[in-house]
Structures are given as structure tokens and as C-alpha cells.
Amino acid sequence: MNKNIILTFIFLLIISCSKNSNDINQTPIYPSFGSEIDVNIVGLTFDAMEPFISPDGNYLFFNNINDGVNTKLYYATKLNSTTFTFVGELTGTNQIATPHLDAVADLDSNGNFYWTSTRNYPTELDNLFHGTFNSGIVTNIDRVHGDFNMNIAGxxxxxxxxxxxxxxxxxxxxxxxxxxxxxxxxxxxxxxKKVNSTTFNKLPNSESILQNINNVNYIYYAPSISSDNLELYYTRYLKGEITANTVFEICVAVRNNTLDSFSDPKVLFSETISNLIEAPTLTVDKKVIYYHKKTANSHKIVMRNRI
Structure with a gap:
């Protein structure tokens, strides 16, 4: 083999090994946030849980007490980042007959609205719903199908x-x-991954993307992905009996590009059940995080500014 070719091969091999080593040892850069600030929803007289801030920042969606008996979706309009005006129920999403649950709002930039509902469960096991949102009304309602559903009762x-x-x-x-x-x-x-407005199928590499997050020792819920798909926020607690000492954690995992797996999680905030915190949601510019918190007599929405 020509000497120059051998030297070139060795040089490329060294560069490749160096790059892989840097990727493996690269320290994740996690976001940080300031002190907790109460959010005022003017005119609201009951619990506010599971917040979601719309992509344009003008709407704050939430549900009332998440008891699965008379849980409904509501919304408020923005005055500023800490103050919203309560409007009322989100038209089209809520069931009438109790017991029922309609909760956990999500909205993409194209007006596609998603929420969890117990409509006709367990006769129909696909319990994620989709509709089109416009000015406080959700229309064109249908179930979301796909192999991400377990399709098993329970x-x-x-x-x-x-x-x-x-x-x-x-x-x-x-x-x-x-x-x-x-x-x-x-x-x-x-x-x-989206197939169409009412069908999503699980990515073949879903497990590897989330391999540093899923852990059989924890209960996970309330995932929320940042606008650039690089920061995944969620809530977790240790599996087992829930006691006064159970700690609920709002976590974030990060990645450098959308093809990477997420990093090990970082705990951003934590509270015991008496001051329970859950369900983070981020503004599109990633400058504000909202979540709900338990108080002595209710649940309220709070926020923090990114540092």
C-alpha cells in the first residue's frame, strides 16, 4: 500500500476516534430557571391543573381538579406572562355525563388540538383525541389511532x-x-411520528431515544417537548406507595440535535405531595415555564423565567 495512503488512513482514523470520544464525554447543558411566581387567572374560582401555553402565547389551557369524575378543559387569554383572563370551558372537548375526564391540552402551530378523554372507555381503547382549535372552539373531533396505543384494558x-x-x-x-x-x-x-391528523406510529428507535429517561423504578407522566425538539420536560416520582414523603420532580433531558438520544435527566424542581408540582409546559421562545402546584385548599398555576 502506498505510504501516503496509509498515513491518510491513520489520520482519518485518529480524527474519527477523537470525534466519537468527544461526543461520548460531552457534558449536557441544561436550562435553569429563576424563582417561582404565582400566575393570576382573573375570574377563576376553582382549581387549575395541567397547564398548556399555546404556540402564539395568547391562550392558557388547563383543566379543573383531575379527579376523573367531572374533569373539564378550560382556557384563559393572556394579559401578560403572569396574568390571564378566565374565559370558560373549551367548547367541543368536554363530556356532559359523569363520571368523565377531559384533560391535558396540547396544540401545535397548525391549530391541531389534542387531549386525553375517557369517552366510551373501555369499549373503545384509543383515548387520545384530536380536533381543530380556533378562538376557544374545537371542531372536527376524532380519536387518534396508531401503534403507540397499548389497546389493552387498564x-x-x-x-x-x-x-x-x-x-x-x-x-x-x-x-x-x-x-x-x-x-x-x-x-x-x-x-x-405523524402519519396523518388522526394517526401516529411509534418510531422504531423510540426506546433508544428515551433510554436515559425511562426507568422501571419511577412513574413518569406529563411529557412536554420544547419548540426546537431539544429539551424534554416531564414529571416523575419513585414507584410505590404514595406517602407524605413522596417527592414529585419536574425534570428535563436535553440533546444537541433531533437525531440524538436524550441525556440523563436533571431535576429542575421538586416538592413533596403536600406542595405537589406537576405538568410543565414551555413557551415557544423557551423563556418561561409553567406548571401547576398544590396549595392548602386547591391547585394553582405558577411560572418561572429562564435564566
């Missing part, structure tokens, strides 16, 4: 997070068994 799409462009669904499979578990018995977060 398993639900508990939570979800839609990417800004609507192409990727971060879903949360959760198994419930009230005879043997308090809350979900087990959960798993995955990612699915």
Missing part, C-alpha cells in the same frame, strides 16, 4: 406532548389497577 394514554410542527407525539402509556396500585402501576414515555 392501559391509557395518560399524558402527551405534541411537537410545535405537529410531526412528533411524545406519549405516556400508563397502566391503572385500583385494586393493586395507588395511581399508575407502571408507565413508559415514547415518541411517535
Amino acid at each position: 392501559w391509557l394514554i395518560m399524558d402527551h406532548g405534541i411537537s410545535l410542527d405537529g410531526e412528533y407525539l411524545y406519549f405516556n402509556n400508563a397502566r391503572f389497577d385500583s385494586q393493586n396500585c395507588q395511581g399508575p402501576c407502571e408507565t413508559n414515555i415514547g415518541v411517535a
Whole structure:
């Protein structure tokens, strides 16, 4: 073999090894946020949970107490980042007959609205719904199908997070068994790709993308993906009996590009159940994070500014 060719090969091999080593050892850069600030929803007189801020920043969606008996979706309009005006129920999404649950709002930049509903469950097992949002009204309602659904009684799409462009669904499979578990018995977060407005199929590499997040020792829920698809926020707690000492954590995992797996998670904020925190959502510019928090008599929405 020509000497120059050998030297070139060795040089390329060294460069390749160096690059792989840097990728492996690269330290993730996590976001950080300032102190907690109460959000005022003018005119609201009941609990506000599971917030979602619309891509244009003008609407704050949320549900009332998440008891699965009379849980409905509502919305408020923005005055500023800490103050919203309560409007009322989100027309088209809510069931009438109790017990029922309509909760966990998601909206992409094209007006596609998603939420979790117990409509006709367990006769129909696909419990994620889709519609078209416009000025406080959701129309063209249909179930979201696809192989991300477990299609087994007891398993639900508990939570979800839609990417800004609507192409990727971060879903949360959760198994419930009230005879043997308090809350979900087990959960798993995955990612699915859009086929059409009412169908998503699980990515073949979903497990590897989320390999540093899913852990059988935790219960996971409320995934929320940033507008650039590089930061995944969610809530978790250690699996087992929920006691006064159970700690609920809002976490984030990051990546450098959309082809990478997410990093190990970082705990951003944590509270015991008496001050329960859950369900993060981020503004499109990533400058503000909202989530809900338990108080002595209710649940409220709070926010933090990115540092």
C-alpha cells in the first residue's frame, strides 16, 4: 500500500476516534430557571391543573381538579406572562355525563388540538383525541389511532406532548389497577411520528431515544417537548406507595440535535405531595415555564423565567 495512503488512513482514523470520544464525554447543558411566581387567572374560582401555553402565547389551557369524575378543559387569554383572563370551558372537548375526564391540552402551530378523554372507555381503547382549535372552539373531533396505543384494558394514554410542527407525539402509556396500585402501576414515555391528523406510529428507535429517561423504578407522566425538539420536560416520582414523603420532580433531558438520544435527566424542581408540582409546559421562545402546584385548599398555576 502506498505510504501516503496509509498515513491518510491513520489520520482519518485518529480524527474519527477523537470525534466519537468527544461526543461520548460531552457534558449536557441544561436550562435553569429563576424563582417561582404565582400566575393570576382573573375570574377563576376553582382549581387549575395541567397547564398548556399555546404556540402564539395568547391562550392558557388547563383543566379543573383531575379527579376523573367531572374533569373539564378550560382556557384563559393572556394579559401578560403572569396574568390571564378566565374565559370558560373549551367548547367541543368536554363530556356532559359523569363520571368523565377531559384533560391535558396540547396544540401545535397548525391549530391541531389534542387531549386525553375517557369517552366510551373501555369499549373503545384509543383515548387520545384530536380536533381543530380556533378562538376557544374545537371542531372536527376524532380519536387518534396508531401503534403507540397499548389497546389493552387498564392501559391509557395518560399524558402527551405534541411537537410545535405537529410531526412528533411524545406519549405516556400508563397502566391503572385500583385494586393493586395507588395511581399508575407502571408507565413508559415514547415518541411517535405523524402519519396523518388522526394517526401516529411509534418510531422504531423510540426506546433508544428515551433510554436515559425511562426507568422501571419511577412513574413518569406529563411529557412536554420544547419548540426546537431539544429539551424534554416531564414529571416523575419513585414507584410505590404514595406517602407524605413522596417527592414529585419536574425534570428535563436535553440533546444537541433531533437525531440524538436524550441525556440523563436533571431535576429542575421538586416538592413533596403536600406542595405537589406537576405538568410543565414551555413557551415557544423557551423563556418561561409553567406548571401547576398544590396549595392548602386547591391547585394553582405558577411560572418561572429562564435564566
